[in-house]
Amino acid sequence: MDxxxxxxxxxxxxxxxxxxxxxxxxxAVGIYWINWNGLLWWVAGVLIARARGFVRRGWWExxxxxxxxxxxxAVTELILKPLFRRPRPFNSVPDLPPTLIDHPLTxxxxxxxxxxxxxxxxxxxxxxxxxxIPALLMAFAVCVERVAVGVHHPSDVIAGALxxxxxxxxxxxxxxxxxxxxxxxxxxxxHTHWDREWYERFEGYRAxxxxxxxxxxxxxxxxxxxxxxxxxxxxxxxxxxxxxRPDHHELVVKxxxxxxxxxxxxYVLADxxxxxxxxxxxxxxxxxxxxxxxxxxMRAGYVADPFGHPAQIPQVxxxxxxxxxxxxxxxxxxxxxxxxxxxxxxxxxxxVLACHLVTHYASGLALVGEMSETEAxxxxxxxxxxxxxxxxxxxxxxxxxxxxxxxxxxxxAYERLxxxxxxxxxxxxxxxxxIASLEDFLAVVxxxxxxxxxxxxxxxxxxxxxxxxxxxxxxxxxxxRCERLLLERCEPLDAITGGDERDELRSLWxxxxxxxxxxxxxxxxxxxxxxxxxxxxxDRVSVDGATLAASLERRVLGEGNTTLVxxxxxWARDAVVDLDGTPTRVRCAAxxxxxxxxxxxxxxRVDGDGAIENELLRVEVATDGSFVVVDKQSxxxxxxxxLLVDDGDRGDEYxxxxxxxxxxxxxxxxxxRSGVTGDRATVIVDLLLQLPARLRDDRLARTAETVAxxxxxxxxxxxxxxxxxxxxxxxxxxRDHRLRxxxxxxxxxxxxxxxxxxxxxxxxxxxxxxxxxxxxxxxERCAHDLVALDGAVMIGLDGIREYAVLHDGRTIAVTLLRxxxxxxxGDMTERRGHAGPALETPSAQMIGRRAYRYCxxxxxxxxxxxxxxxxxxxFLAPARVVRGARPVGPFMELxxxxxxxxxxxxxxxxxxxxxxxxxxxREEAVDVxxxxxxxxxxxxxxxxxxxxxxxxxxxxxxxxxxPETDGAVMxxxxxxxEIGTYLVTFA
Numbered sequence: 001m002d003x004x005x006x007x008x009x010x011x012x013x014x015x016x017x018x019x020x021x022x023x024x025x026x027x028a029v030g031i032y033w034i035n036w037n038g039l040l041w042w043v044a045g046v047l048i049a050r051a052r053g054f055v056r057r058g059w060w061e062x063x064x065x066x067x068x069x070x071x072x073x074a075v076t077e078l079i080l081k082p083l084f085r086r087p088r089p090f091n092s093v094p095d096l097p098p099t100l101i102d103h104p105l106t107x108x109x110x111x112x113x114x115x116x117x118x119x120x121x122x123x124x125x126x127x128x129x130x131x132x133i134p135a136l137l138m139a140f141a142v143c144v145e146r147v148a149v150g151v152h153h154p155s156d157v158i159a160g161a162l163x164x165x166x167x168x169x170x171x172x173x174x175x176x177x178x179x180x181x182x183x184x185x186x187x188x189x190x191h192t193h194w195d196r197e198w199y200e201r202f203e204g205y206r207a208x209x210x211x212x213x214x215x216x217x218x219x220x221x222x223x224x225x226x227x228x229x230x231x232x233x234x235x236x237x238x239x240x241x242x243x244x245r246p247d248h249h250e251l252v253v254k255x256x257x258x259x260x261x262x263x264x265x266x267y268v269l270a271d272x273x274x275x276x277x278x279x280x281x282x283x284x285x286x287x288x289x290x291x292x293x294x295x296x297x298m299r300a301g302y303v304a305d306p307f308g309h310p311a312q313i314p315q316v317x318x319x320x321x322x323x324x325x326x327x328x329x330x331x332x333x334x335x336x337x338x339x340x341x342x343x344x345x346x347x348x349x350x351x352v353l354a355c356h357l358v359t360h361y362a363s364g365l366a367l368v369g370e371m372s373e374t375e376a377x378x379x380x381x382x383x384x385x386x387x388x389x390x391x392x393x394x395x396x397x398x399x400x401x402x403x404x405x406x407x408x409x410x411x412x413a414y415e416r417l418x419x420x421x422x423x424x425x426x427x428x429x430x431x432x433x434x435i436a437s438l439e440d441f442l443a444v445v446x447x448x449x450x451x452x453x454x455x456x457x458x459x460x461x462x463x464x465x466x467x468x469x470x471x472x473x474x475x476x477x478x479x480x481r482c483e484r485l486l487l488e489r490c491e492p493l494d495a496i497t498g499g500d501e502r503d504e505l506r507s508l509w510x511x512x513x514x515x516x517x518x519x520x521x522x523x524x525x526x527x528x529x530x531x532x533x534x535x536x537x538x539d540r541v542s543v544d545g546a547t548l549a550a551s552l553e554r555r556v557l558g559e560g561n562t563t564l565v566x567x568x569x570x571w572a573r574d575a576v577v578d579l580d581g582t583p584t585r586v587r588c589a590a591x592x593x594x595x596x597x598x599x600x601x602x603x604x605r606v607d608g609d610g611a612i613e614n615e616l617l618r619v620e621v622a623t624d625g626s627f628v629v630v631d632k633q634s635x636x637x638x639x640x641x642x643l644l645v646d647d648g649d650r651g652d653e654y655x656x657x658x659x660x661x662x663x664x665x666x667x668x669x670x671x672x673r674s675g676v677t678g679d680r681a682t683v684i685v686d687l688l689l690q691l692p693a694r695l696r697d698d699r700l701a702r703t704a705e706t707v708a709x710x711x712x713x714x715x716x717x718x719x720x721x722x723x724x725x726x727x728x729x730x731x732x733x734x735r736d737h738r739l740r741x742x743x744x745x746x747x748x749x750x751x752x753x754x755x756x757x758x759x760x761x762x763x764x765x766x767x768x769x770x771x772x773x774x775x776x777x778x779x780e781r782c783a784h785d786l787v788a789l790d791g792a793v794m795i796g797l798d799g800i801r802e803y804a805v806l807h808d809g810r811t812i813a814v815t816l817l818r819x820x821x822x823x824x825x826g827d828m829t830e831r832r833g834h835a836g837p838a839l840e841t842p843s844a845q846m847i848g849r850r851a852y853r854y855c856x857x858x859x860x861x862x863x864x865x866x867x868x869x870x871x872x873x874x875f876l877a878p879a880r881v882v883r884g885a886r887p888v889g890p891f892m893e894l895x896x897x898x899x900x901x902x903x904x905x906x907x908x909x910x911x912x913x914x915x916x917x918x919x920x921x922r923e924e925a926v927d928v929x930x931x932x933x934x935x936x937x938x939x940x941x942x943x944x945x946x947x948x949x950x951x952x953x954x955x956x957x958x959x960x961x962x963p964e965t966d967g968a969v970m971x972x973x974x975x976x977x978e979i980g981t982y983l984v985t986f987a
Contacts, residue, residue: 003155010154011089011147012096018148019097028148029100035113035142041069041120044135048128053449055398057339061127064175068123071174072167073116076160081107089153099150111152114160115167117142122168129336129772139164179394180387184402186424186433187441188364190417191230191407193304194237196268197529198519199823199837206240208410213241216413217251220260225418227435230262233302234269235290236514256295262437264288264297265322265950270516272306272313273457273782274469274476274801276483277757277917278904279516280310281942282509284320288943288950296951300438301325301352304361306518307465309456310757314346315979319942321954324442326403328357329465332458332777333770340396340403343451347759347921347977350958353448355441357405358396358461363389364406367420378416382423390431398448403441455761459775463831465524465654469782469802470738470815472523472530472653472844473852477799478538479521482512485545488568488877491906492591493552496891496931499907504548512541524653524836526823527843557593557884564593566882570905570928571870571896574599575879576679576718583680585719588879592889592931596881601719604681606674612681612717617858619724621683624668625713629724631860638793638858639744642726644711645813646691648702649738652822653844654835656738656780659701663691665711679719687711691734699827707733723796723857723871730852732817735845739817740804743856745792749809753865755784758903758979760869760919765805775831779804780815786872787812791859796872798853816852819845865920866899893929900926900974911936911985913944918974925973932986934965939972945983 018024034040045062052058086109090099106112121139125132143161146152194209196202219226231237242249255261267287272280291297301322303309308330317325325344335356344354357363366385369378393402406417414420417435424433434440457464469476486508494501515537519525557564565577567588576583577596584598602615610621618630629638643666648659670687689709692702714727730739751762767779780802787803788794795803795812802815821844824836855875857868892905892914904915918924939959943949947956960980964971974980 007153007155014147015150028145031145038116057398064123064127064171068168068171069116069120072119072164076110076112076115084109101149108156111146111156111160114143114157115164118161118164119167123171126172176391183430186402186431187436188404188406192411193409194232195519196517198525210244212412228260228437234266235264235287236268253294262298264291268513268517271518271521273308274521275516292951303327311455312346312758314344314352315348315350317352318350318957324353326355328360329462330456331356332460334452338450338452339398341398341448343448345453359392361405362408364404368414379423383427460773463775467655468522470818475523476801480799482541489549495905495907495912497555508541511537527841560885563596564882565596566593566880568877570892570894570902574720577879577881582678585679590890590893594887604719614719621715623670623672624665625685629858636860639746641743641856643742646739650699652825655831657828682716685713694735709733723855725855728852731849737819740813740815743812745789747792749789752805753788755786758917765809794857794868796855796875891931898926900924915981917979921976928970930968933968935985935987937963937965937970937984940981940983
C-alpha cells in the first residue's frame, strides 16, 4: 500500500472518530487550547523556575525548556515547511467534515505544534526527570490532537515529533555551552580524604601520612599563594602525624591559627548511621576539643564520605552552633529538584545549609597534573579539561558560586595549584577562581530556597553502600556493648560520684571512636584491620570500662556484703535477675540499688514440650524454633515469629547481591525441650540447617554441595514480662550467604517505625527500582535498638543493625549474618562498578560460632509504642546483682509511662549534664526527679555549657525550652523530635 494512501486513511479514521464523538471532540479541542502557542510549555518553564526557588539554576532550566520548544519550532516553520510546502489535509483530502478548529494558514509538514510540544517535553524531562513521563504523554496527546482536530496528517506530526526530539536533546547541551561562558565565582578547596585504615592497616597508612603532612606543612609555610588546605573534616589524622613528628606541633598551631590549615570539626570521619546518637555527639565534642588545642575548629560541618546521613543531623549541627553541612553521598531523585545547595530539615524542624558535592570530593582533580609539566603544557591541560569539569557542578548550582574539592583519597597537596588556578583565569576569564576554604565558599552562599526533609540515604549519584549494615555483625555488636557500657554505667556513675574520672572516660571514648570511621565500623576493610587492629580497641574499652564501672559502683555502694539489685535505667521496674544461681523476680528502684528479694507474682509454667506462659502471655514454640505469642487476656495471637531463612550472597562487603536457592528452617524437626528455673521459663530448640556450602564457580548461584550449620535457640519468658527474649547461636560453616530471622506482623501497612539517631522514624515499606541510579535502593535499612509496626509487633535488637520490612508490612526480616569473601566486586547489577579494591577477605565469611540476642514485643490492644519501647530498653539493659553496704538512689527518675527517652547523664561543671530526647512527632512534657534538691537548672546546647569548645566563636543556635524546678524535680517540655540538654546543680 502506498504510504501516502495509508497516511490519508489514518487521517480520515482519527479525524472521523473525533468528529463523531462529543467526548473526543471536547478532549481534542481542550488539548488544542492548552497547547495553544505553547501555552502549557511556557507555564511549565515558569513552574520549573518556581520549583527551584527562582534562583540561577531555575532560570537556566527554564531556558532549557524554552530552547527545546523554540529552536525546533523555528527550524520547522522557517526552513522545513517552506521547503516541503505540503498542503493541509483539509485542502487535499476530499469529502471531509469541517475541522474542529480554525484553519491554520501555514503549510502542514512537519507539524509545528508537534515539534514544539515534543521538544519542550524532552527538554523538560532532562531538567526535571520526575516530570518526564507526564510531559512526554502530553506531547503525544498534542500529536494525536493535531490529527484529531483535522489539521495534520499522521506523517506531519511524526516528522514534527522527530524534529522536536532532536531539538529537546540539543537544548541542554546548548545551555551547557552557555553556562560555561557565564560568570562564576569558583572556589578551589585543596584537601585530602584520609581513611585511617581500609585496604591497609593503620600503621601502613600512617607511613604515608607522615611524609604527606610534612610536605604539606613545608608547602604552606613556603608558598603564601597556596593560601589554605582543608584536612578532611577530622582531627585524629593530625594527632597521628604529631605522634611521629612532635617537632611539627608549633608549626601546626601557627598554620591553624593563621587560617591556612583547617581541621575538624569531627574527631574521626565516622559512619554516622551505624554508631549511636551519643557517639556522634562525643565525636563532635572531641573533634572540637582537639581542634581548639591547635587554635580552632573549621566552621563548616564537613564530612567527606559517610555512607548516608541520619535525619537528625541538622539538629545535632545546630546544637554545636553550626549552620552548614558539606557532604558527598546520600542524595536520591530529590537531587534533580533541590540542586547542590539546599536547606536540609530535620524531623525537629531544624534547618542547615547543605551543600551536595555532586561530583564527589575529587571534583577539582582536573587541575592536577605532573610536576614536570611546562607552563604551556599546564595551560593546555587546563584548557582541555576545564569545560567538562565545569559542566556538572554548574548544572546543579543554585547560585553563581561553584565549589571544587581538589583532592582525593590519601593524596598529597598539588604544589602547582596556584599556577593551575592562574591558568583557569587565562583560559576562561569569566571564571573568578581562587584557592579557598569551605568557610570562604559558605560565606557567599545565600539562604537556599529549595529544601529536603529526612534521611539522606539515596544512591542516585554515588553508591550509598548500606549492605555494610550486616557486614561483620560482630563489630556492630561489640560497638553497641561498649557504647552502653560507657553511656549507661560509666558516665552516670561518674556523674553521681563527683566527676573525678573525666580523663579516663575521655580516653575510653577516644579509643572507641577510633573504631568508628566508616571503613572500620562498617566492616568493609581488609581482614587484618578488623581482626588485629579493631578488636584490641574494643577489648580495651570493654575491660577498662568494666573495671572503672565496678570501681565507681563500690564508691557509691560502699564496702559490704549486702546483696543488692542495681538498675541502670531511670525508672522503677520489675526484673528477673540471677539471685543465688536462680532467676528471680525482684523489684528495682530507678537508677540505683535496692535490697534484692523476690517479690510475689504469678509463677511461670511449662505446658507440654513447647509452650511456656506467665500471667500475661503464652508462647507456643514449634520444633523448628518458630513461635506464636498469645495474649491471655484477649486471646489475640501474634503472627509466626523466629523463622530462619537463608539466601546466597554473590556481593561484597559493601553490597548484598542475591543468589539462589533460598533455604530455611520452616518445618525442620529440631530437638525441643522446655523447663522452668525460678521465675524464667525457657524452650530450647536445637536444629541442623543444611546450607549450600558456597557459590558455584560462576558465582551465579549456590552449589549443590551442603554443609551442616547447627543452630541453638533459647526462647525465654520471664515472670511479669510482656516480651519474649530470644538467644540464637549458629555454628556457621557455609560461605557466601545471608541468614535472616523472619517475624510476621499479622497485618499490612505502608509504613513502619525504626530507631535512629535521636528519633523513632517512620519509614516507607515499599521500595522500587530507580532508573539511572548508581546504586539501586534496597529494602534493607539500619535500625538502632528497635523496629516496629505500631499496633502489631516490635522487635528489639541487641547490636544487630540490619532489617527489612517485606510484603507490605507483613514480615520484619532481621539480618543475623552475612558472609562474603570480597572487599569489593564489580560484577553486580545492584551497583555500578567497584566500591574499593578487589581484595579477598576470608574472615568476612564469618565461619564459626556466632551468637545473637533479640526480643519480640507483641503489641496487643493495650500496648502503646512507648510501653513496647520500654520493654526493649529493659531487655537491652538488664538489672544486675551487686554487693555493697547499703541501698542507694534513686539518683534520677523519669515516669515509666513517658515516651521521652534518656540519652546521657554525665558529669559537668559543678553538677551534671542530662540529655533527653523526644523520639516522636508530638510535644511531650516530663518531670525528672533527682536524689537531691536542685539549686539551678538551665537548658544548654550540645556543647553542654562550654561555648569555648572548638573556639569557633559560634553563638547558641538552639536549646530546648528552659526547665522549671521545684525541689528535687525538674520539669521539661520537648517539642516534636527535640533533643534537650540541661545543666543541673544541686544544693
